[in-house]
Amino acid sequence: MESALVDVFDMKCPSRAVMEHLSSRWGVLIQIMLLREGTMRFSELRRAIGGVSEKMLAQTLQALERDGIVRRVVHPVIPPHVDYSLTDLGTDAATVVTALFDLIAGRWDEFERAQVAYDERKK
Template sequence: MEVTNADYQTIDLQKKLKVFFQEGEEHHEFCPVRDIMDRFGDKWSLLAILNLGYSGKTRFNELRKKIDGISQRMLTVTLRSLERDGLITRKIYAEVPPRVEYELTLLGTSLLQQILGLAQWASGNMAEIAKSRLEYDSKLQ
């Protein structure tokens, strides 16, 4: 039997997963993947990061207009959390009226690159996912 490129990719992934899980065994009480997924699995954080990445420095109300459906309170909570994680900076200008701008940090930009990879994967595979969902749902009826 011939070994294909897909087989090598599977073997490579298996090796990486083995290393990941072996390293994870040393840290039972803290799982970085779970922590990050809990943090960014909410409805708004990724949208805020994507918009800040696209627009650069952005004022609060400008960002709120770009994220359809987010309330003022939820945007405030989301931005504070992203700032706490070191993903964005918040700069306050001593002006009247006060002006505050938000911008991705280097850490936030590195996360944005990963999010874009996921977004590209989702965009490229959405038709297949939708088809699979329809097939699955039709079996349930």
């Protein structure tokens, strides 16, 4: 698909699914907070991400792998050993999402003041 044909606002455009995978809660935590630091095994990812079920983690990793964000390497040993890491595309995506996280962290007091002001107006 040519980039001129990509329209994340069109619900039928396949790019929308990639956007959803990259920006989902679990997708962001996997790519930004964990795999950006290096290769990890499934069990390490599961322990590191509080609140994620095994099923949701597996589904998220599969989606990110399909999108070219995550690389999955199965080592032929018993028991099976599977490593996950970011691809070059995943590293680029992580850089962009990290900028958003940095904005949130750097200006958190403004976000918090806005939320408090909004909540006060709604009372």
